[in-house]
Amino acid sequence: MHRDRPLWMRRLGWALHGFLRFVLIVSLLPYAWAKVFLSQMGLVDYADALYTVGEKSPMGLLWTFMAYSPTVQVLAGLAELAVAVLLVFRRTAWLGGLLGTVALGVVFLLNLLYDVPVKQLALALTVGLLIVALPELPRVARFVAGRPVGGLRQVPPLLPWPRVHAVARWLVPALGVLLVLAPGVGFPLVGGLPQQSSSELPGVYRVVADPAPPAPELAADRRWQEVAFGQWLGATGASRLTIRLANGDLIEGRYRPVRDGVVAVDLYPVLAGDRPLIREVERTVELTWNIRPDGTVALRGAGQDLVLASDPELRYLFDRDFSWAPTVPINR
Structure with missing residues (x-):
């Protein structure tokens, strides 16, 4: 110019x-x-x-x-x-x-x-x-x-x-x-803006009691081993959910409260390969939950009768505090 x-x-x-x-x-x-x-x-x-x-x-x-x-x-x-x-x-x-x-x-x-x-x-x-x-x-x-x-x-x-x-x-x-x-x-x-759930259910849990017998082969064992309920609500009022099965498969989903102690869960197919941003729900189930006196969570429904315990190792990332003072590096 x-x-x-x-x-x-x-x-x-x-x-x-x-x-x-x-x-x-x-x-x-x-x-x-x-x-x-x-x-x-x-x-x-x-x-x-x-x-x-x-x-x-x-x-x-x-x-x-x-x-x-x-x-x-x-x-x-x-x-x-x-x-x-x-x-x-x-x-x-x-x-x-x-x-x-x-x-x-x-x-x-x-x-x-x-x-x-x-x-x-x-x-x-x-x-x-x-x-x-x-x-x-x-x-x-x-x-x-x-x-x-x-x-x-x-x-x-x-x-x-x-x-x-x-x-x-x-x-x-x-x-x-x-x-x-x-x-x-x-x-x-x-x-909308991110909103945090007011429920006591969100957390990362390990299954500590399950009356269902294990499958003869580990690859076929579809019992729930770990369950994580998200704490942030989406635009539809639902939060994210992930389930780790005993055979290692991971299932993603979303859950939303329908009444006290009951959540409706939309489950997607097992995570495998590339996935699109928009997925079809494989099935929708209802789960009932209540916190027991010892702090564990009883979870029932969809063929499950489980006792869940909060796992501090699985949620270490979320519980780790910030420290300004020099400390021993924690790089795990």
């Missing part, structure tokens, strides 16, 4: 620059607000306790890492929101482009190495943000080198009518800010 180029060409170049910024803002917002409201990666829940590392997909491993720390997830979303706000204004768009190139470059690298399907989109956004920053990169390079940077680049008005331009120069940025912030109001209304 050199000054010796015709005025119409300079106007066209900056118009395309503005259009690219708009496209980038619209593309960033869903991911940014989803992180802020903890709906993209969610929250690590008790139901995650029964997965082994080997059962996770690369993407699932990354999602679990991000979901463990809500603070990291929210800060990542706020960083993307900051980039979107900076892109609204022409004078700060270069800074948004630079920050966004770094932020989305990291996202692209993670998507690439953890095989997240949107790696192509992340690459396109990274390149687009770099293009937004390009007009000011020579000045940034001179600043870093300690050389004079000169004044701001003179950008010709995109609209040739002075009165229209006088209104548009304020109206367009105002609409841009509204575009960035509006989803922050609507997102909780549509997706």
Whole structure:
């Protein structure tokens, strides 16, 4: 965008620059607000306790890492929101482009190495943000080198009518800010905020009593060995559930209370191979539960008559306290 180029060409170049910024803002917002409201990666829940590392997909491993720390997830979303706000204004768009190139470059690298399907989109956004920053990169390079940077680049008005331009120069940025912030109001209304169950049932349990006889072969033993009831409610009011069978199979599901001491459980097929995001429920059962005087949980229904005991080893990740003072590293 050199000054010796015709005025119409300079106007066209900056118009395309503005259009690219708009496209980038619209593309960033869903991911940014989803992180802020903890709906993209969610929250690590008790139901995650029964997965082994080997059962996770690369993407699932990354999602679990991000979901463990809500603070990291929210800060990542706020960083993307900051980039979107900076892109609204022409004078700060270069800074948004630079920050966004770094932020989305990291996202692209993670998507690439953890095989997240949107790696192509992340690459396109990274390149687009770099293009937004390009007009000011020579000045940034001179600043870093300690050389004079000169004044701001003179950008010709995109609209040739002075009165229209006088209104548009304020109206367009105002609409841009509204575009960035509006989803922050609507997102909780549509997706809701994470809510914690008030029930005493959520936890990670090991089966300590089961009257059912074992199968002749371990591979055919489908008795429940471990059960994890999640504590975070989804948009439908249901929480996640996982069951580890004696033969090693893992069953995922969701449960929701129907009345005191009774939950309805939707069970999916045994976890095996690739799975789609939307799955068909294999069967729905009702389970009754009550906490016994010794703290164990009696669970009945769907052919089960079990006694469950909370397992501190299986929920170690959730019970581990934070410590600022130097301590012996615990890397298990």
